Amino acid sequence: MKITNAEFIISAVQPHQYPSDALPEIALAGRSNVGKSSLINKLILRKNLARTSSQPGKTQQLNYYRINEALYFVDFPGYGYAKVSKTEREAWGKMIERYLQNREELKLVLLVIDIRHDPSKDDVLMYNWLKHYDIPMCIVCTKADKIPRSQWDKHKKAVRTTLGASSQDALVLFSSETGMGREELWEVLAQSAGIASEEQQGTANS
Numbered sequence: 001m002k003i004t005n006a007e008f009i010i011s012a013v014q015p016h017q018y019p020s021d022a023l024p025e026i027a028l029a030g031r032s033n034v035g036k037s038s039l040i041n042k043l044i045l046r047k048n049l050a051r052t053s054s055q056p057g058k059t060q061q062l063n064y065y066r067i068n069e070a071l072y073f074v075d076f077p078g079y080g081y082a083k084v085s086k087t088e089r090e091a092w093g094k095m096i097e098r099y100l101q102n103r104e105e106l107k108l109v110l111l112v113i114d115i116r117h118d119p120s121k122d123d124v125l126m127y128n129w130l131k132h133y134d135i136p137m138c139i140v141c142t143k144a145d146k147i148p149r150s151q152w153d154k155h156k157k158a159v160r161t162t163l164g165a166s167s168q169d170a171l172v173l174f175s176s177e178t179g180m181g182r183e184e185l186w187e188v189l190a191q192s193a194g195i196a197s198e199e200q201q202g203t204a205n206s
């Protein structure tokens, strides 16, 4: 997808702050520091629109980015950050669950996992939550540049097994460092959001 416009819109704490223009939303969930914000930046080819690892533990904000007046990325606060209190964790859970349960604009969740490590208990919970609410998801194994190519398959398999994912669940190998997986992921996103992907745009223009 050709990015003509990408803007930070709001750090929303309350549902009434969520955008009201009904554009499709793609949310990113994953552990703190896994690479969610980097993934957004790589997808839209901006160095630093989504803030990377500035304030881990900011547990109560959904960061909205509007792309091409066509869709929103919703960057969830990362989970599993050690210094977060129980109260904050509970507030996080309430906010996310309410969003997942009620947000009609939500078309897809990217469950972002570090390819190097087995998914955590929190990742498994998130996976089960998404299944429970019947929300389409794509597992994104990021930081692929950090392990040799020869080990990708083994690690992908381990991720699927630990999550309990079925072969139906889409999985994309990604690297925010090299841009690997970017095109493939855009195809998935475009389809979920009901917008034309680059290839289709190319066809339309030719």
Ligand SMILES: Nc1nc2c(ncn2[C@@H]2O[C@H](COP(=O)(O)OP(=O)(O)OP(=O)(O)O)[C@@H](O)[C@H]2O)c(=O)[nH]1
Binding pocket: 030, 031, 032, 033, 034, 035, 036, 037, 038, 039, 051, 052, 053, 054, 055, 056, 057, 077, 078, 079, 142, 143, 144, 145, 146, 174, 175, 176, 177, 178
């Ligand atoms: N080598 C490599 N490093 C990455 C990749 N993705 C992210 N990183 C690094 O990992 C660190 C965390 O990335 P972020 O994008 O801030 O992670 P996040 O999931 O948004 O973190 P929180 O907002 O705290 O939840 C940064 O130092 C990034 O540069 C990747 O694909 N490859």
Ligand SMILES: [Mg+2]
Binding pocket: 036, 037, 038, 051, 052, 053, 075
């Ligand atoms: Mg982030």
